[in-house]
Amino acid sequence: MLAGTGQLVRLALRRDRIVLPLWVLVIGVMAAAGAGAYETLYPTQAERAALTATMGSNPSLTLLYGPAFDLSTAGGFTAWRYGTLLPLFLALACIFTVTRHTRQEEDTGRQELLSSTVVGRYAPLTAAVITAGIGALATGLLMVVTLAGAGLPAAGSVAFGLGTALVGLVFVGVATIAVQLGEYSRTANGIASAVLGATFLFRAVGDSATDISWLSWLSPIGWGTQVRAYADERWWVLVLLAGAALLLGTIGYRLLPRRDVGLSLIPARPGPAEASPGLNSVLALSWRLHRGALIGWLIGFAVMGALYGSLTAGIGDLLGDSAQAEQMIQRMGGSESIERAFIAATAGITAMIASLYAVQATLRMRAEEVGIRVEPLLATRVSRLGWAASHLTFVLLGTALIQTTAGLFMGLLHGLRVNDVGEQLPSVLGASVAQLPAIWVVAGAAVVIFGFLPKAATTAWAVAALFLLISMFGPAVGASQAVLNVSPFQHVPKLPSADFTATPLVWLTVVALALLGAGLARFRTRDIG
Incomplete structure (x- = not known):
């Protein structure tokens, strides 16, 4: 039943030789990068006491980051600041890895070819689980090494x-x-991501509402925070996580023989004999392919914008007396006032996250190409550039829509808190929309990689991750301006904290258009597949 598992693991690791090390590195070092700034930001006991009194008891921050068990130490602050977000990112990476090496292989027909050989029935799933497991364990090990190397206690580092x-x-x-359960890879990803979103919501509501705190115990992410790294560790909670992983994996293995290769336990509904009027063009087809992801991102950005907006008016109180923390915010968002600097900084953060959607939507073209769904379309009157343009419509307009959504909700919540929606909403919305040229530069880079190096298209994630790391953590660790300038997000005017200047936005737009043009020109002439 497991024949060929070793060969499939080697194949999966070879296919993921870029993506797997990338997410291990990014997630594994992120916490240590933040831990190194704690002593600088809060050097005195008075500042740490103020931090505990403000951030640790703020319901909005608890909703986002989880409960704060000990903010008087660098380890406790790191566990609070990253204890929910990093497991969330790692969970997404694990979900996508398992789906990529199982259901996506069935979608393309490759799994059926493998199954006709001596490969065992459980071998593909086992190889996918091993590959994702290697990534998860390597990420955890890297966290332990980097956190301990940053001077944090070894026991807390191991627990975290x-x-x-x-x-x-x-x-x-x-x-x-x-x-x-799902017959297609995007359906399976959607099911697993929905479970992840629900568990994150349970954790968020349970942690921020004391009367229903039991909800947090329905979430594995909540269990992760209850390990209480660097704050009298609860080692027994790790047993719950290990037991849940084993139980869920066992259920998956028990369900596998109940279906045939290429089919699912929840059968897809047969489509109509003729396409609906809303599916009579290549643009309509692209909308069908992108709409699920786009709607999910819109919901997420609406929630994120509302959270940031609810925090803006009280950011000065949250930072307390820490001049270093205020300087870091101002370095990211300008120096006119701490509230305006915070708006500028959060507009940049939402833009960096939106660039991940741009990469995901761009790489949808490569998925269609690998799935041999492009060639039948191009055999009709559809041109290559017309097909690519239909997808890029949702890359460019989709990023504009989700960035605008974040700005609207952030501006609305902030305006309601300060009783000045009429002035704050346009100001915050303008800061968000100004980030679009930088996002489009990232999309242009992804299109260039898709056009020139289609087999290495996933390296577009590395480009986006590099820009994100530079912009988010560069100011905190005191990176030089030359390093910060590598990221396009550093060239956007820090509205509303700074004056509006059109020149950098024009140049970023020109760079984005040049990258898009170069990538499309190469795609027009290269072989499909």
Whole structure:
């Protein structure tokens, strides 16, 4: 039943030789990068006491980051600041990895060819689980090494790294079930991601509302925070995570023999004999392919914008007396006032996250190409550039829509808190929209990679991750201006904290157009596939 597992693991690791090390590195070092700034931001006991009194008891921050068990130490602050977000990112990476090497292989027909050989029935799923498991454990180990190397206590570092890795393994188990239920890879990803979103919501509501705190215990991410790294660790909670991962994985394996290769336990509904009027063009087809992801991103950005907007008016109180923390915010968002600097900084953060959607939507073209769904379209009157343009419509306009949504909700919530919606909403919305040229530069880079290096298209994630790391953590660790300038987000005017200047936005737009043109020109002449 497991014949050929070793060969499939080697194949999966070879296929993921760029993506897997990338997400291990980014997630694994992010916490240590933040831990190194704690001593600088809060050097005195008075500042740490103020931090505990403000941030630790703020319901909005608890909703986002989870409960703060000890903000008087660098380790406790790091566990609070990254204890929910990093497991969330790792869980997504694990879900996508399992789906990529199971259900996506069935979508393309490659799994059926492999199954006709001596490969065992359980070998593909086992190889996918091992590959994702290697990534999760490697991420946890890297966290332990980097956190301990940053001078944090070894026991807390082990608890934090192991807890994060086990949350990833829990969602490896969730993905093993999802790939049995959904007939297509995007359906399986949607099911598993919906479970992840629901568990994050349970954790957020349970942590921020004391009367229903039990909700947090329905979430594996909540269990990860309850390990209490650097704050009298609860090692027994790790057993819950390990047990949940094992139980979910067992269910996935039990469901596997109940279906045939290429089919699913939840059968897809047969489509109509003729396409609806709304599906009579290549643009309509692209809308059908992109709409699920776009709607999900819109919801997420609306929530994120509302959270940031609710925090803006009180950011000065949250930072307390820490001049260093205020300087860091102002370095990211300008120096006119701390509230305006915070708006500018958060507009940049939402833009960097929106650039991830731009990469995802761009790489949808490569997925269609690999799935041999492009060639039949191009055999009709559809041109290559017309097909690519239909997808890029949702790359460019989609990023504009989600960035605008974040700005609208952030401006609305901030305006309501300060009783000045009429002035604050346009100001915050303008700061968000001004980030679009930088986002489009990232999209242009992804199109260039898709056009020139289609087999290495996933390296577009590395480009986006590099810009994100530079912009988000460069100011905190005191990176030089030359390093910060590598990211296009550093060239956007820091509205509303700074004066509006059109020149950098024009140049960023020109760069984005040049990259898009170069990538499309190469795609027009290269072989499909």
